[in-house]
Each structure stands twice: as structure tokens, then as C-alpha cells.
């Protein structure tokens with residue numbers, strides 16, 4: 001095509017795109033498919049009439065299509081956006097690493113510092129508690145100082161906390177270090193998804209924000225490997241485990257000294273020149289005028305509509321669209337935790353032991369297989385999020401998770417039904433606890449955290465079984481009796497089961513565990529974070545994310561801290577049935593309340609919450625329609641079938 005002809009095509013497309021843009025603005029309809037700085041020309045694929053008429057004025061549809069396709073191939077998202085996303089997601093890695101590493105570190109710490117149960121619980125949950133507080137406070141921090149400053153602060157806290165932990169000489173210092181790290185986790189968990197969402201182009205936003213969760217699960221997996229490797233270093237192994245987090249934290253800190261602030265936040269603060277510069281850096285060869293204008297207009301309109309007086313949370317609650325978005329965001333985070341992910345993560349070693357793995361070390365290594373499954377299937381989520389969209393992915397994931405929880409619970413029911421009888425009741429030495437010897441079946445004994453099951457095997461039958469107190473310093477052996485000395489009883493063909501019962505049905509628990517992660521990881525793991533980064537308008541984004549992340553952390557503590565007690569009262573299968581029940585309620589919630597945000601500009605998403613909640617399930621209007629877009633980005637034309645979310 002000659003230069004002149006191509007200019008003609010360009011001109012026609014530009015005028016058509018702005019005409020369409022105008023018309024839409026007049027109709028005040030959300031332009032869902034247009035990417036940042038773009039207008040979309042929509043045409044149902046079956047009838048390419050609009051395309052033809054568009055082409056007619058500028059050299060024919062053939063030329064037009066060819067030009068558009070050529071430009072599409074040239075028009076790439078600059079690598080800079082990926083660099084920014086990966087550096088930010090280091091915050092996710094640290095979140096995963098620091099929450100994951102503590103279980104392995106605790107095995108060594110409790111011996112070296114003689115920690116009692118209270119201190120162990122304090123060291124684990126103080127971090128999650130501090131994360132809840134700082135996630136809630138992070139909203140104000142983000143709003144006032146910006147996303148970049150918040151991320152810098154989080155990485156400084158991670159670095160300082162890790163250094164304190166590595167050098168700690170007593171439990172009080174350890175507690176201080178864990179609190180500092182927790183403060184970093186909370187801030188990172190609420191800021192990073194927001195920052196990535198704000199710098200990403202709409203067609204990649206879901207994928208890039210989901211990468212943050214990939215880094216969280218990657219951090220958890222890495223932590224489990226580090227735990228396994230350093231568990232051989234009985235003295236001071238925990239210092240390496242806890243201190244290693246300083247490395248990615250320092251990298252992130254220095255990286256962010258050179259990375260830019262979110263252009264959306266800058267526009268909100270009136271720093272428009274800087275915002276334009278950063279936006280064009282992020283969009284490469286695409287023009288940014290329309291994206292810039294739409295962000296700016298949006299801020300002005302929002303101010304008119306909602307005003308700027310009073311605390312943001314009050315304005316959010318009194319303005320119906322943001323109130324609904326907040327309910328959806330917090331609900332998603334709550335159901336993520338109520339479906340028991342962290343019970344599964346923290347107790348996977350125990351669940352694996354129940355399925356027949358008797359060796360402690362092997363169980364720790366197998367727990368890293370669990371963490372790896374979580375990680376790999378989060379990758380599947382990264383791939384699926386822009387293909388099937390948030391709504392279907394979340395719903396499908398939670399449906400599978402519910403089934404897996406039921407299988408897991410049934411596994412425990414079967415195990416409990418064939419639970420071995422206790423046939424031998426040893427007399428407790430004087431002054432020793434004798435409570436455990438009162439139980440009649442292994443599953444009662446197993447649910448008491450102070451007791452363990454000591455037995456022999458005759459072929460595949462359990463014989464000479466007793467329930468005796470566990471050695472508080474090492475759950476690998478009993479406090480007294482035949483199972484008192486691990487090295488000795490192993491040579492005498494005597495077995496010790498703490499927290500599990502030998503049963504032929506334990507494989508169902510393993511099956512349930514794997515199925516759980518396969519379903520949970522692609523959707524329910526990442527989507528609550530991804531959706532929350534998108535559903536609030538700019539003025540409410542930090543506060544909305546602060547609240548929902550706070551809810552995530554609060555329910556995280558509640559569920560993981562109560563698991564053992566819940567299991568004691570309801571038995572293991574009762575606990576898993578309970579989570580399955582929560583997950584089922586979550587399914588109804590998602591079906592009724594979660595709208596599809598795929599492909600929409602952040603500025604358009606607010607309108608999805610204009611209607612009453614629980615009407616989203618009825619408005620899946622894109623179903624079964626194939627839509628083709630020609631995008632016009634300044635001088636670049638796209639033919640893309642990716643963003644099938646806007647229907648006119």
C-alpha cells in the first residue's frame with residue numbers, strides 16, 4: 001500500500017474511532033473493550049459490514065485490514081511494564097516466603113530456645129496479626145504518599161525485620177522481628193496489586209496482577225525448600241531460613257528507587273506532566289492522550305459526584321457503587337480464607353502423615369510438593385485469567401475446591417470409621433499425665449494435641465496399641481512408655497503416630513489435598529487480589545484494598561488459629577465439612593455478586609456496580625458471542641478477539 005493510501009486508512013480509522021468515542025460518551029455507556037489510550041471499533045464477526053464501511057472511505061477493506069494487522073504485530077507492550085510488574089511482585093514473593101518459612105524455622109527454634117506452645121503461636125501469628133493492622137493502615141499511606149513510597153517502605157521493613165530475625169538471641173527479639181516483617185507484608189499485600197493494576201494496559205492487567213499471586217505461592221514454595229534444606233542444620237539453621245528474605249527485599253528496595261510512581265496517583269495529585277511522561281514510558285509507541293484524558297475526566301467527575309469531604313471509608317459506604325464494590329471485594333477475600341487454604345498449607349505435612357507418610361523429614365519435603373502444586377496451578381490461573389475472565393475462573397475454582405474439601409472430609413470419615421481400637425492401657429509413671437490413656441480409639445487420641453498413638457503391626461493389622469502423652473519437646477516420640485525413645489523404638493518395630501491414625505483409607509486425604517490445590521490455585525488464590533485491584537474508582541482504591549486485604553489477614557488468623565480447636569470439637573472431617581459449607585456459601589456469593597471486569601478500563605469498572613448486588617449472574621451478556629475488535633491506538637490498529645467484554 002502506498003504511503004498516501006496508508007495515511008488515508010489511518011485518517012479514516014482515527015476519525016471513526018473518535019466518532020465512536022464521542023457517540024459512546026454521549027450515550028454515557030461504558031466503553032468496555034477499549035484499551036488504554038484506545039478506541040474500539042466493534043464489529044460482530046459474522047457481519048463485517050461496519051468494518052467494510054469503515055474501510056470504504058480509505059482504500060477498501062482489504063487494505064484497511066492488512067494495515068490494521070500489520071500494526072497489530074508491531075504494537076507491543078513495552079518490556080518496561082513487565083519489569084515494573086516483576087519488581088513489584090517481589091513484594092508478593094516476600095509475603096509468601098515470610099508466611100511460609102516459619103513452620104520449618106519453628107521446628108528448630110522451639111528446641112534451641114525452649115519455646116512453649118504460647119510462644120510458638122505468638123511467633124507464627126504475630127506476623128499475620130501485624131499484617132492485618134498494616135494492611136488496614138496502608139490505605140491512608142498509599143493515598144497520601146503514593147504507591148511507590150508504600151512499596152519502598154514495605155521493602156525496608158522486610159529488610160530490617162529479616163536482619164533482626166537472623167541476628168536474634170532471644171524470643172523477645174524474634175517477636176519484634178516477626179512483627180516488623182508482618183508490617184511489611186500487610187503494606188505489600190495491599191499496595192502491589194493496586195500499583196500493578198494502575199500501570200498495566202487493560203488487556204494485560206489481569207495477567208500482570210495475577211503474577212503477584214504467582215510470586216506469593218512461589219515464595220511459599222521456595223520457603224518450603226529452604227526449610228527442608230536447612231532442617232539438617234540443627235543449630236542456627238533457622239537464622240538462615242528467616243534471614244534469607246533480606247536478599248529479595250534489598251533488591252526490591254533498590255529497584256524501586258529507580259521505578260516510577262503510578263501515573264493514576266500522580267494525576268490525582270495534580271502532577272500531570274510527570275504522569276504523562278510515565279504513562280508514555282509504560283505504553284511505548286501507543287498514544288496516551290485518550291487514556292490520560294479519561295483518567296483525568298474520571299477524577300473530576302468522581303469529585304463532583306461523591307464530593308471530597310469526610311473520611312474516604314464513609315464516602316465509600318454512603319455511595320452505592322463503591323459500597324457494593326467493597327462488599328464484593330471483602331466477601332471474596334473472606335471466602336478465600338474461609339475455604340481453608342492456609343489450614344491446608346500449614347497442615348499439609350500432617351495431612352500427608354495421615355495418608356501414610358511416617359517419616360517427619362519426608363513429610364516436610366512432601367509439604368514442599370504441596371507448595372509446588374499451589375505454585376504451578378497459580379501459573380495456570382495467570383494463563384486463564386485473560387482467556388476465561390475473572391468471574392468464570394473464580395466460580396469454577398471454588399466449585400472444584402468445594403468438591404475437593406468434601407472428598408478430603410470423606411477421607412477422614414472413612415479413616416475414623418476404621419480407626420484402630422486401643423488395646424493396651426499402660427500405667428502412667430507417678431507424677432506423669434495419664435489423660436491420654438483414657439481414650440478407646442485412635443481417632444480420639446489423635447485429636448488431642450497432647451497425645452499420640454503407639455502401636456505394633458502384624459502384617460497389615462494394628463496390634464498392641466496405646467494412647468500416651470507426646471513429648472512436648474519433640475512430637476516424634478512419646479513422653480514415656482514404649483515410644484519414648486525414637487531411635488530405640490524404631491529398631492523394635494514399634495510405631496508412633498502423632499496427629500494421625502494408621503488406616504487403609506488415608507489415600508483419600510492425599511487425593512483430596514491435591515485436588516484442593518489444583519482447583520484452588522488458579523482461581524480462588526489469585527482472583528480476590530486481582531479483582532480487588534480493579535473494582536474501586538481511583539479515589540476509593542487504596543481504602544478499598546486496605547479494607548479487603550485487612551479482611552483477608554483477619555480471616556487468615558481466625559481460620560488457622562482455630563483449626564486445631566475446631567478439629568478437637570468437630571473432628572477433622574467436621575472441620576473440613578465446615579470449610580466445604582463456607583465454600584458453598586461463597587459459590588452463591590460469587591454467582592450472584594461478582595461482575596466480569598476482564599478487558600475493561602479501570603475507569604469503566606465502577607459502572608458495573610450501578611445496579612443492585614446479586615444481579616451479576618443474570619447479566620452474562622457476552623456468552624456465546626464472538627466479537628472482533630479493531631483497536632485504534634494513535635497510529636496503531638489492532639485486530640484482536642481477546643477483549644470480548646463490550647457489547648453494544
Ligand SMILES: O[C@H]1[C@H](O)[C@@H](O)[C@H](O)[C@@H](O)[C@H]1O
Pocket residue numbers: 213216217220336341342345374524525526552556
Ligand atoms: O492468594 C494467596 C495464596 O493463595 C496463598 O497460597 C495463601 O497462603 C494466601 O493466604 C492467599 O491470600
